[in-house]
Amino acid sequence: MNEMNNRRLVTGVALAALLASERATAEPPRLTGHQVHDRAVNWAVIVDQLEYQDVESSSALKWNATAWVGGDIDRLWLRTEGERQQGNTHKAELQALWGHAIGPWWELVGGLRQDFKPASGQTWAAFGIQGTPLYGLELEATAYAGERQQRALRLEAAYTILLTNRWFLEPNLEANFYGRNDAGREQGAGLADSEVGLRLRYEISRGFAPYVGVSFERLHGNRASQAREDGEDLGQTRLVAGIRLRF
Amino acid sequence: MLRNPTRRTFVKGLGAATTLAGLGLWRPLAQASDGRELAGQHFELFIGQTPVNITGQPRTALTINDSLPGPLLRWREGDTVTLRVRNRLDQDTSIHWHGILLPANMDGVPGLSFAGIAPGGDYLYRFTLRQSGTYWYHSHSGLQEQAGVYGAIVIEPREPEPHAYQRDHVLLFSDWSDQAPEALLATLKKQSDAFNYHKRTLGDFVTDVADNGWRATVDERLAWARMRMSPTDLADISAASYTYLLNGQPPDGNFTCLFQPGETVRLRLINASAMTYFDFRIPGLALTVIAADGLPVTPVTVDELRIAVAETYDVLVTVGDLPAYTLFAQSLDRSGYARGTLARAKGLQAAVPAPDPRPVLSMADMGHGDMAAMDHSNMAGMDHGSMGSMQGHPASETGNPLVDMQTMAPRANLADPGIGLRDNGRRVLTYADLRSPYPDPDGREPSRDIELHLTGHMERFAWSFDGVKFSDAAPLRLAYGERVRITLVNDTMMTHPIHLHGMWSDLEDEHGRFLVRKHTVDIPPGSRRSYRVTADALGRWAYHCHLLYHMETGMFREVRVDE
Numbered sequence: 035m036n037e038m039n040n041r042r043l044v045t046g047v048a049l050a051a052l053l054a055s056e057r058a059t060a061e062p063p064r065l066t067g068h069q070v071h072d073r074a075v076n077w078a079v080i081v082d083q084l085e086y087q088d089v090e091s092s093s094a095l096k097w098n099a100t101a102w103v104g105g106d107i108d109r110l111w112l113r114t115e116g117e118r119q120q121g122n123t124h125k126a127e128l129q130a131l132w133g134h135a136i137g138p139w140w141e142l143v144g145g146l147r148q149d150f151k152p153a154s155g156q157t158w159a160a161f162g163i164q165g166t167p168l169y170g171l172e173l174e175a176t177a178y179a180g181e182r183q184q185r186a187l188r189l190e191a192a193y194t195i196l197l198t199n200r201w202f203l204e205p206n207l208e209a210n211f212y213g214r215n216d217a218g219r220e221q222g223a224g225l226a227d228s229e230v231g232l233r234l235r236y237e238i239s240r241g242f243a244p245y246v247g248v249s250f251e252r253l254h255g256n257r258a259s260q261a262r263e264d265g266e267d268l269g270q271t272r273l274v275a276g277i278r279l280r281f
Numbered sequence: 282m283l284r285n286p287t288r289r290t291f292v293k294g295l296g297a298a299t300t301l302a303g304l305g306l307w308r309p310l311a312q313a314s315d316g317r318e319l320a321g322q323h324f325e326l327f328i329g330q331t332p333v334n335i336t337g338q339p340r341t342a343l344t345i346n347d348s349l350p351g352p353l354l355r356w357r358e359g360d361t362v363t364l365r366v367r368n369r370l371d372q373d374t375s376i377h378w379h380g381i382l383l384p385a386n387m388d389g390v391p392g393l394s395f396a397g398i399a400p401g402g403d404y405l406y407r408f409t410l411r412q413s414g415t416y417w418y419h420s421h422s423g424l425q426e427q428a429g430v431y432g433a434i435v436i437e438p439r440e441p442e443p444h445a446y447q448r449d450h451v452l453l454f455s456d457w458s459d460q461a462p463e464a465l466l467a468t469l470k471k472q473s474d475a476f477n478y479h480k481r482t483l484g485d486f487v488t489d490v491a492d493n494g495w496r497a498t499v500d501e502r503l504a505w506a507r508m509r510m511s512p513t514d515l516a517d518i519s520a521a522s523y524t525y526l527l528n529g530q531p532p533d534g535n536f537t538c539l540f541q542p543g544e545t546v547r548l549r550l551i552n553a554s555a556m557t558y559f560d561f562r563i564p565g566l567a568l569t570v571i572a573a574d575g576l577p578v579t580p581v582t583v584d585e586l587r588i589a590v591a592e593t594y595d596v597l598v599t600v601g602d603l604p605a606y607t608l609f610a611q612s613l614d615r616s617g618y619a620r621g622t623l624a625r626a627k628g629l630q631a632a633v634p635a636p637d638p639r640p641v642l643s644m645a646d647m648g649h650g651d652m653a654a655m656d657h658s659n660m661a662g663m664d665h666g667s668m669g670s671m672q673g674h675p676a677s678e679t680g681n682p683l684v685d686m687q688t689m690a691p692r693a694n695l696a697d698p699g700i701g702l703r704d705n706g707r708r709v710l711t712y713a714d715l716r717s718p719y720p721d722p723d724g725r726e727p728s729r730d731i732e733l734h735l736t737g738h739m740e741r742f743a744w745s746f747d748g749v750k751f752s753d754a755a756p757l758r759l760a761y762g763e764r765v766r767i768t769l770v771n772d773t774m775m776t777h778p779i780h781l782h783g784m785w786s787d788l789e790d791e792h793g794r795f796l797v798r799k800h801t802v803d804i805p806p807g808s809r810r811s812y813r814v815t816a817d818a819l820g821r822w823a824y825h826c827h828l829l830y831h832m833e834t835g836m837f838r839e840v841r842v843d844e
Contacts, residue, residue, distance in 0.1 A: 060820030
């Protein structure tokens, strides 16, 4: 260590009187502070399901997608799902929800849900919670208050199992509950319908993953009675093939 | 000033060496003996765009003087250097001189030191060198450092050092991605584990059940599931996107420096990566560490060392009789490596070792003692004494959605080689081995203690101190001349290299005894480490995690030293 270095090293012993020049260098004029990306607006689009379903001698196109835009705490969420069969869209909905993180793993969401089908559609107020109860497990529970005093509750869960770091097996569950019967909109009081699915995907990239799977759909209780009167099936097992996308 | 302007070489991309004429970057080697370097007291630098081809795909790097890395700057202690930095980009830029003591307005942090350098503009840096050793320089604007704006600094001492060596080479390590830095950050925000292709699978579960039994395996998996974390999460960005470079060369480029048998070679290791820790060794040769972060240390001989992002180490190696030795730097997550050769003649090479097995984090690595510590119902019965005292946490972490973990019983762990390096049969450098050859340069006891916790949320990829991101935080204020102790507690599962601008960080052991003077201090998960700072530099200074994307998402503070 030479003398200059030592002088610096022992500043504690002798903090010399400040030079005017050092004061001048310490306060450059009119600086607004450093900027980083910690308040940036980010976004993602996740198309979990975009698939053909094999439905008895015919086929259906089904989608289920989520998108978010916002910061680390508050985000705007969009959710859409629906189904087309034989050229007709017979189920379609869009939700726009404000999400606010209330803890590391849970977010409250609230907003609107618009059903376009079945029938002439329906508008709902939505309020719920979504989060990660365990690593790899995604959960959404959303309550809805709709027109004509209808109430509804939807539970959705999905879990990702890594067969390898490219092959993923994803079991998922969706269940819909309603407050009262509305046969025209395919709603029965209590647990009305459920879907249990199992999809095997291969991630060619993180954003592009073809998959095959099987989906078990079932109608329950009052909804099953409505369907029985209309001569519809109460349960269906569908083979599915589609792609999962992430932008 | 340009020592060897006629010796030039192509960047040789992976498998693309023959296709580069015409689109390759003319790249000088940042090497003391046969490459381009700039020496003297006045320097002309420009930041611009340069076409490069690292992986076989043509890309545009951001460079200093059209060079990746930028030219080696060779200064002399005691000199007053001036550096004019011109901006040929279409965005603001800056150069920060990492680890150099200088006036606040020369430190190169936009918004704190100066206004930055506007497109087409320039800035004249001028400062007197009060130190010697190995340092580096890089852009402090946005994500430019990832794109190539970095280079080495060697400051020759005024008085000779007590080491004899015949050759002197800079080994600058960095991580290159063909993806734009902004795209990497956007991906981390959308899916923070996107670059981890080494998570545990169903097959691993079956193997673990066979090895450890059903009960132990399920308990262990459940503990991690409750933390919502993966024990394989060792690096946010892996070789899935990165190519690791040594002096700008990918592994196949085989950067080579020369020796004669029996010579002692000084290697100046610099980790100029954005995100990658390297474990460096030269199979067959011992490394005698003589300096850390530019400053001398009492020599210590090891087989291997971990170099955190932004650290520098100087090592001496005495070369044996073999024709070539491999310079091997594997990434901490073992997804890849940077590599070069120490050879008697160009073209010679030695075997390249396979990367070590990928380590998996344990609960103990994160300061959770053992598995039982995770089960809060067992807390009352735990023997706290056996795992250190329970750690308190700042109120700002409580109920904070962006704090996904708190360590329970962290330790200094200074003698721990670190994850993936324990019991590997090699002598691995630890911070406990580092000793400045002088006593505490200040000598005063710290007048106050400042405890800061490193915090974050892996899934949301948000990082902070004490759960408060930079934009929401008030500056940390120090009084000019005071001596403080800063204690850092890692409340995350990642390791963080923490860098204070303008002032040294005097690392202590767990009993508060001075160990070594540094500019960047690695804080692994599950650790609590302290250092002393003498606030002898007036002004506004940056203080941050040197993982680029942690800094940019909030693990940053302004430190203000006022009279």
